[in-house]
Amino acid sequence: MSVSDAHAAMSAQAQAAATVRAHGPELADAAPPVYAGLVTRALAFAVDAAIVDLTGIFVGVVVGLGLSVLKTPDTVDHLLLAVGGVLFVVWTVSYFVGFWSTTGQTPGNRLMQIRVRRESSDEALRPRWAFVRLIGLGLAALPLLLGFLPMLLTDRRRGLQDMLGRSVVVHVRGAR
Amino acid sequence: MRVPLVSQSLGLGRRVSSAAADAVGRAGLAGLDALLEWRYTDEAVKRVLASPVADHAVGHALRGPLVDAVARDLAQSAVLESPAMERLATEVIESRLLDTIVERLLESEELWIMVDEIARSPAVTDAIGQQSVGFADQVAGQVRVRSQRADASIERVARRLLRRSR
Numbered sequence: 020m021s022v023s024d025a026h027a028a029m030s031a032q033a034q035a036a037a038t039v040r041a042h043g044p045e046l047a048d049a050a051p052p053v054y055a056g057l058v059t060r061a062l063a064f065a066v067d068a069a070i071v072d073l074t075g076i077f078v079g080v081v082v083g084l085g086l087s088v089l090k091t092p093d094t095v096d097h098l099l100l101a102v103g104g105v106l107f108v109v110w111t112v113s114y115f116v117g118f119w120s121t122t123g124q125t126p127g128n129r130l131m132q133i134r135v136r137r138e139s140s141d142e143a144l145r146p147r148w149a150f151v152r153l154i155g156l157g158l159a160a161l162p163l164l165l166g167f168l169p170m171l172l173t174d175r176r177r178g179l180q181d182m183l184g185r186s187v188v189v190h191v192r193g194a195r
Numbered sequence: 196m197r198v199p200l201v202s203q204s205l206g207l208g209r210r211v212s213s214a215a216a217d218a219v220g221r222a223g224l225a226g227l228d229a230l231l232e233w234r235y236t237d238e239a240v241k242r243v244l245a246s247p248v249a250d251h252a253v254g255h256a257l258r259g260p261l262v263d264a265v266a267r268d269l270a271q272s273a274v275l276e277s278p279a280m281e282r283l284a285t286e287v288i289e290s291r292l293l294d295t296i297v298e299r300l301l302e303s304e305e306l307w308i309m310v311d312e313i314a315r316s317p318a319v320t321d322a323i324g325q326q327s328v329g330f331a332d333q334v335a336g337q338v339r340v341r342s343q344r345a346d347a348s349i350e351r352v353a354r355r356l357l358r359r360s361r
């Protein structure tokens with residue numbers, strides 16, 4: 020380690036110690052989380068749905084226009100349609116599972132300053148639990164959206180998807 | 196006849212006293228030289244400087260009018276604007292001393308506390324906020340605030356309905 024590296028390390032150490040002295044070591048964990056409610060989450064989901072759908076529509080239109088100038092048999096068209104459907108499902112799953120299991124924030128969540136996290140800790144969901152949560156989202160919507168009703172009645176504002184995915188949705192600290 | 200005699204006597208007296216003063220001065224300087232070359236002088240000076248007397252003397256000097264007088268003389272003679280002082284300042288800036296001072300400052304917790312306090316000060320946060328908050332951010336902020344109010348309202352309604360149905 021060079022002298023300048025050593026000084027940089029000591030400088031970083033002093034900076035960290037100063038932060039602890041100025042703010043206290045457990046400031047981030049001191050305040051209880053504020054759970055996001057139905058309306059906020061619905062707006063965030065609407066933004067995400069718009070992004071997913073518009074992207075799918077844009078890609079579909081581009082591919083459709085490209086294919087329209089080619090003379091392809093009906094069988095190929097049907098096959099491409101099925102492949103497009105599968106790709107759209109993959110894209111949708113990747114979008115939600117990817118964001119929930121990395122930053123915990125989809126673009127819609129970022130806009131509304133909320134974050135999906137594990138129920139027991141402040142970490143993002145594991146990919147498999149994010150996938151379970153997405154399945155739970157579909158299941159919650161199936162019975163006339165009744166799966167979302169617990170969000171209005173439970174203390175932590177958890178819907179069926181949160182219970183299945185072992186997650187909660189909280190407001191990002193400092194954004195409220 | 197008496198006047199020239201008196202004036203000659205006075206002139207002789209002045210010469211004699213002047214010669215005596217010179218002799219005393221030379222003897223004094225010779226004594227000083229001998230004192231400085233004396234083998235105990237160095238040790239005596241060290242002991243005086245190590246004693247509380249030296250501290251007291253410096254303290255008295257600094258508390259007295261000396262510092263003001265030095266500052267006044269520096270200002271009057273424009274020493275700080277002289278080319279020599281400019282060269283001195285340049286050498287200090289280019290020296291290793293300044294690097295060491297900066298490194299020590301960066302290692303100081305107090306400095307980072309000060310930086311942190313400044314960064315969190317209303318003046319700085321307001322200035323940053325004014326630059327970064329655009330129209331879209333303001334709209335999104337309002338949507339967030341209203342959606343949170345709506346969250347609370349819709350929950351109140353749902354719980355009221357639930358209580359009635361029971």
